[in-house]
Amino acid sequence: MNRPVMSEGPADRLFVQPKVGQSIKESLDKAERRNKFKSVLLVLPLLAFIAVFFLMPIGDMLMRSVQNGTLADYMPNSAVELKHWERQTLPEEKTFAVLGNDILALLKSQNLDRVGTDLNRVQSGMKLLLNKTARGLEKQSQAGITEFKPLMISIDKRWGETATWSQLKVMAPSISAVHYLAALDRQYDDNGDIVQQPESRQIYVDNLLKTLAVSVAITFICFLLGYPLAYFLASLPDRFSNLLMILVLLPFWTSLLVRTSAWIVILQSNGVFNDVLRSLGIINQPLDLMYNLYGTIIAMTHILLPFMVLPLYSVMRGVDQTYIRAAHSMGASSMRTFFKIYFPLSLPGVSAGGILVFILAVGYYITPALVGGRTGQMISNFIAYHMQTSLNWGLASAIASLLLVVVLLMYWVYDRFVGITNMKLG
Amino acid sequence: MQTESFVSFRNVQKSYDGENLVVKNFNLDIQRGEFITMLGPSGSGKTTCLMMLAGFETVTHGEISIDRQPVNDISPQKRGIGMVFQNYALFPHMTIAENLAFPLKVRGLSSSDIQGKVKKSLDMVAMGPLGNRMPAQLSGGQKQRVALARALIFEPRLVLMDEPLGALDKQLREQMQYEIKRLSKQLGITVVYVTHDQTEALTMSDRIAVFNDGVVQQLANPSDLYEKPETAFVASFIGENNRLTGEVIERDGDYCQVQVGNLRVKAVAAKSASTARGTKTTLSIRPERVYLDPTDGQCDNRLPAKIQELIYHGDHLRLRLSVADQDDFIVKVVNGVNQSTPTPGAMVTVGWRADDCRALNTVI
Numbered sequence: 001m002n003r004p005v006m007s008e009g010p011a012d013r014l015f016v017q018p019k020v021g022q023s024i025k026e027s028l029d030k031a032e033r034r035n036k037f038k039s040v041l042l043v044l045p046l047l048a049f050i051a052v053f054f055l056m057p058i059g060d061m062l063m064r065s066v067q068n069g070t071l072a073d074y075m076p077n078s079a080v081e082l083k084h085w086e087r088q089t090l091p092e093e094k095t096f097a098v099l100g101n102d103i104l105a106l107l108k109s110q111n112l113d114r115v116g117t118d119l120n121r122v123q124s125g126m127k128l129l130l131n132k133t134a135r136g137l138e139k140q141s142q143a144g145i146t147e148f149k150p151l152m153i154s155i156d157k158r159w160g161e162t163a164t165w166s167q168l169k170v171m172a173p174s175i176s177a178v179h180y181l182a183a184l185d186r187q188y189d190d191n192g193d194i195v196q197q198p199e200s201r202q203i204y205v206d207n208l209l210k211t212l213a214v215s216v217a218i219t220f221i222c223f224l225l226g227y228p229l230a231y232f233l234a235s236l237p238d239r240f241s242n243l244l245m246i247l248v249l250l251p252f253w254t255s256l257l258v259r260t261s262a263w264i265v266i267l268q269s270n271g272v273f274n275d276v277l278r279s280l281g282i283i284n285q286p287l288d289l290m291y292n293l294y295g296t297i298i299a300m301t302h303i304l305l306p307f308m309v310l311p312l313y314s315v316m317r318g319v320d321q322t323y324i325r326a327a328h329s330m331g332a333s334s335m336r337t338f339f340k341i342y343f344p345l346s347l348p349g350v351s352a353g354g355i356l357v358f359i360l361a362v363g364y365y366i367t368p369a370l371v372g373g374r375t376g377q378m379i380s381n382f383i384a385y386h387m388q389t390s391l392n393w394g395l396a397s398a399i400a401s402l403l404l405v406v407v408l409l410m411y412w413v414y415d416r417f418v419g420i421t422n423m424k425l426g
Numbered sequence: 427m428q429t430e431s432f433v434s435f436r437n438v439q440k441s442y443d444g445e446n447l448v449v450k451n452f453n454l455d456i457q458r459g460e461f462i463t464m465l466g467p468s469g470s471g472k473t474t475c476l477m478m479l480a481g482f483e484t485v486t487h488g489e490i491s492i493d494r495q496p497v498n499d500i501s502p503q504k505r506g507i508g509m510v511f512q513n514y515a516l517f518p519h520m521t522i523a524e525n526l527a528f529p530l531k532v533r534g535l536s537s538s539d540i541q542g543k544v545k546k547s548l549d550m551v552a553m554g555p556l557g558n559r560m561p562a563q564l565s566g567g568q569k570q571r572v573a574l575a576r577a578l579i580f581e582p583r584l585v586l587m588d589e590p591l592g593a594l595d596k597q598l599r600e601q602m603q604y605e606i607k608r609l610s611k612q613l614g615i616t617v618v619y620v621t622h623d624q625t626e627a628l629t630m631s632d633r634i635a636v637f638n639d640g641v642v643q644q645l646a647n648p649s650d651l652y653e654k655p656e657t658a659f660v661a662s663f664i665g666e667n668n669r670l671t672g673e674v675i676e677r678d679g680d681y682c683q684v685q686v687g688n689l690r691v692k693a694v695a696a697k698s699a700s701t702a703r704g705t706k707t708t709l710s711i712r713p714e715r716v717y718l719d720p721t722d723g724q725c726d727n728r729l730p731a732k733i734q735e736l737i738y739h740g741d742h743l744r745l746r747l748s749v750a751d752q753d754d755f756i757v758k759v760v761n762g763v764n765q766s767t768p769t770p771g772a773m774v775t776v777g778w779r780a781d782d783c784r785a786l787n788t789v790i
Contacts, residue, residue, distance in 0.1 A: 322511045322515040325480075327528070329503075329505075329509035330529035331533060332532045336532060345519060
């Protein structure tokens with residue numbers, strides 16, 4: 001294409017029309033590039049921080065939730081062998097030999113315990129079986145082992161069952177869904193099909209549902225308590241509302257641990273609340289309000305309430321009083337004005353507060369851990385348990401990933417029906 | 427004032443803090459079907475009076491009655507007053523049609539009635555096809571029309587408008603002024619209109635109450651207000667005016683002689699002004715009523731003047747003159763054919779009729 005000649009002078013330039021769209025865009029980009037670069041530079045430290053301490057851990061968690069490298073890493077030959085095995089019949093002598101040699105190698109490198117623990121998580125009893133087999137094989141190995149198959153079956157007859165091999169095969173691939181299945185109370189059966197865990201071992205799905213239900217309940221209670229409070233604060237003159245707002249924010253200045261412990265003091269069987277009720281003769285037996293679900297709900301509602309009040313308050317402050325006056329001037333009663341005008345206008349605050357409280361509640365750990373007792377444990381407590389106590393990081397990652405998915409799902413639903421741009425945090 | 431007033435304010439006072447009166451002793455009678463404007467600078471108490479009438483502000487002292495019924499203790503919901511707000515106050519979460527239907531739903535009309543009325547109302551303000559839009563999708567002028575339609579749709583006996591055209595640009599404002607006036611006359615409704623725009627007040631109103639500092643300075647129809655201002659505030663607030671300070675020498679019926687510097691000026695004595703001999707007075711003359719180099723007998727007053735500045739305004743020229751030791755005397759000269767252009771620095775004679783010059787109290 002011929003570029004228009006633009007050298008005649010300023011007067012001619014005014015009339016040069018073609019290719020304007022492209023060149024304007026180009027020159028705009030050029031002009032703005034410097035500013036964009038500057039603004040990126042400003043947020044660079046934060047971006048780096050988020051990348052290293054937020055995105056990378058999440059990525060690591062997602063990786064761990066699907067990784068199951070024990071067999072592939074420590075018994076690579078057996079892992080390959082098991083991949084080719086077709087489940088229908090007992091494996092050939094070759095497979096037995098590979099596995100037997102791997103077990104002996106593990107014993108020598110002192111990794112047997114670790115592998116056994118990992119395998120035990122998927123199929124209990126596996127660790128014992130491996131140890132027993134290792135000891136038996138070691139005893140025989142001095143004399144030299146000619147055939148592994150009869151020997152191993154004689155050490156433990158479970159080696160003669162396809163089920164045992166089938167469970168091992170499940171563990172063979174380094175990337176698998178075993179953690180997710182466990183997190184969803186599922187497992188592979190002996191034929192390699194996905195089935196429910198026995199009823200006694202089904203905990204995570206129920207707990208996830210319970211966590212969601214508790215979070216919804218806490219969000220709703222926070223709404224019921226927070227809405228009138230925010231309304232009251234928003235209707236006050238500035239100097240009073242600022243003062244009272246400090247009271248709302250006061251809990252933020254106190255340690256979470258202290259606040260939670262205070263609830264223990266108040267709500268436990270011999271606590272302030274029960275003592276007062278008993279001395280008033282309202283109850284004879286102390287109410288069980290601590291170390292159960294009630295304790296979790298009460299304490300968490302208290303801790304999360306400010307997160308509901310703050311966005312509500314800021315949205316309500318912004319509701320123009322002339323709307324209310326306009327409704328009154330048209331003859332609407334106070335009730336109708338509230339439900340038809342004020343409440344809909346305050347909805348962005350309700351949804352912002354709601355989603356904030358809900359997301360915080362779903363992942364809350366410390367309060368349920370302290371006051372939840374046995375029945376008040378939330379899904380985060382299970383994650384923490386597997387992180388710190390059972391050291392089953394794969395399962396912990398899988399549960400955490402599921403939680404992340406649930407939260408993202410909530411976020412999507414919210415955006416779909418309310419619109420994320422309608423959210424007002426202040 | 428006629429006895430059959432529709433709305434009446436009787437000795438109304440309003441104080442927000444218990445110390446200062448925002449409205450001091452306000453009296454007003456409004457006839458049925460009248461278009462009354464409350465005009466004044468911001469903070470003069472005009473909006474407060476409107477809000478008291480609407481019921482959104484309590485009356486500290488005095489009585490407001492509508493249709494001979496005192497309304498001091500009646501809630502705004504039950505007063506049956508339509509209201510147009512400065513920012514339109516269209517409910518942002520409802521469509522235009524829902525906004526219009528709101529006052530009808532409140533009144534429990536059947537949905538078919540509501541639909542009919544909403545449609546009629548939308549047509550009335552030429553917004554027929556836009557019923558399904560949200561307020562945020564409308565332009566300022568369109569919002570204004572909807573706000574007007576919403577205030578009128580339930581056929582209120584009285585409509586209050588609080589600076590409804592304040593946010594519109596000039597052209598649209600003029601168009602809406604005309605439309606509001608047309609609608610109010612067509613429907614025969616009583617309108618109380620608040621504005622700080624004097625042009626708006628002059629073009630729309632039957633009568634105008636000029637507020638300043640919590641007091642009504644003058645209540646009159648537009649032409650009287652412009653031509654016969656009673657106080658120096660009204661004279662300066664409504665339209666342009668030249669002020670000359672002087673001293674009353676003698677009273678002569680409706681007229682009085684005033685000494686300005688070493689010159690004498692004959693002026694109409696305003697009713698409210700005290701014109702005892704020796705009183706300081708402010709003379710008010712409109713710039714367009716001043717003749718430049720008048721012929722003999724054309725004017726009662728002739729004063730020498732020096733042209734200080736000439737400002738070109740297209741259709742007219744504006745001359746700044748020094749007259750009687752004051753150099754802010756403005757004269758408007760029509761930019762006509764064969765007009766000789768005055769030159770700055772030249773000496774001229776200015777003159778005006780005694781009827782165009784009013785002697786007012788020197789307050790400010």
